[in-house]
Amino acid sequence: MTKKKILYVEDDESLGFLTADSLENQYEVKHYTNGETGFKAFTEGEFDLCILDVMLPDMDGFEIATEIRKRNQEIPIIFLSAKTMKEDRIKGLKLGADDYLVKPYSMEELTLKIEVFLNRSHKTNTKSIDTYQIGPFSFDPSNYCVSKDKEVTNLTEREAALLKFFLDNKNSVLKRERILLELWGTDDYFVGRSLDVFISRLRKIFKEETNIRIENIPRVGFKLVIE
Numbered sequence: 001m002t003k004k005k006i007l008y009v010e011d012d013e014s015l016g017f018l019t020a021d022s023l024e025n026q027y028e029v030k031h032y033t034n035g036e037t038g039f040k041a042f043t044e045g046e047f048d049l050c051i052l053d054v055m056l057p058d059m060d061g062f063e064i065a066t067e068i069r070k071r072n073q074e075i076p077i078i079f080l081s082a083k084t085m086k087e088d089r090i091k092g093l094k095l096g097a098d099d100y101l102v103k104p105y106s107m108e109e110l111t112l113k114i115e116v117f118l119n120r121s122h123k124t125n126t127k128s129i130d131t132y133q134i135g136p137f138s139f140d141p142s143n144y145c146v147s148k149d150k151e152v153t154n155l156t157e158r159e160a161a162l163l164k165f166f167l168d169n170k171n172s173v174l175k176r177e178r179i180l181l182e183l184w185g186t187d188d189y190f191v192g193r194s195l196d197v198f199i200s201r202l203r204k205i206f207k208e209e210t211n212i213r214i215e216n217i218p219r220v221g222f223k224l225v226i227e
Contacts, residue, residue, distance in 0.1 A: 003028040004048040004118055009038035009064065010080065011056050015103075019051075022107045027114070035059030039067060047075065049118060051110075054081035054088065062095055069096040073144045073154045076117035080105065086193070093197045096156040100194075116185055132167050134226065135212050137205075139163060146205055153205055158183065162198050166214065166224035176221040 005028045010016035013033060020031040030045070032038035035056035042050070042064075050068060052061035065077050079092045079100040089100045099113055132139040138147045144160040146153045155163065161183055166174070180195060199214055199222065206212040211227040 005030070005046065006114070007038065007042055007045075007047040007050045007052075008032070009035060009051070009056060009061065010053040012053070019107070019110070023111070023114075026111070033057075035061070035064055039064045042068060043071070049076045049078070049114060051078045051080060051114075054079055054083060054092070062091065065092070065095045065097055069156070074157050076157065078110075078113060078117070090193060090197055093194050094201075098156070098158050132164070134167070134206070135209050137209075137212075139167065158194075159198050159201060162195075163202055166202075166222075170224045170226050173217050173223045174221045179221065 003026070006023065008016070008020055008023070008029050008031045010019065010031065011033045016031050016033060020029045023029045030041060030047070032041055036058040038052075038056070039059055050065075052064055054061040056064075061079055061081070065079070068075065068077065073096070077097040079097050080103060081088060081092075081100065082103045092100045098117055101110060101113070132141070134146075136148050139145075140147070141160050141164045144155045144157060146155065146163075162179070165179065165182060176192065176195070180192060184194070203214055206214075211225075213225050215223045215225055217223055
């Protein structure tokens, strides 16, 4: 079976070598130590997942992710960083990353996250999914986009999965823990903050339509209301 191909950009050569060496048992890993060369490799090749250090020479991980999302809304992106600031995690997720791991990380945790995202991406790409109608909006979960008239809003894979989950359970209260476990496989604090970021982005799409809203249910979770 052909190995999945991973773009890995990390300027710490020792850490990069150890991580790439561990992952190469399961994946084809292309490791770059410079932001510009890493991004150039992305534009010239085909990858199934990206792992980006945040602090890189010439072009940092946030800049790479921004450019990747302009070209590809679907590919999973995992940030690695020594920065523990909440603001950095939230910034990364707002740029369209799927996860953010703080150094030092365990290889078991990184490998698990890679498998989760690759499996989810495969399932999304292989199964046929109908288009959802949300008032005047049309949502295509297989292509990660919401459209209204001629205006199209592209979503990340995680945002599309979250919106689909809400639509499959519309007008029903969804416990916060259930959403996190269904979509992330964990309900820890920082994953919970990620959920808040994605919900905020979805709300902006429907903000002009008062009959479509994602309501907070205090101390419980959320409810997508479509009247």
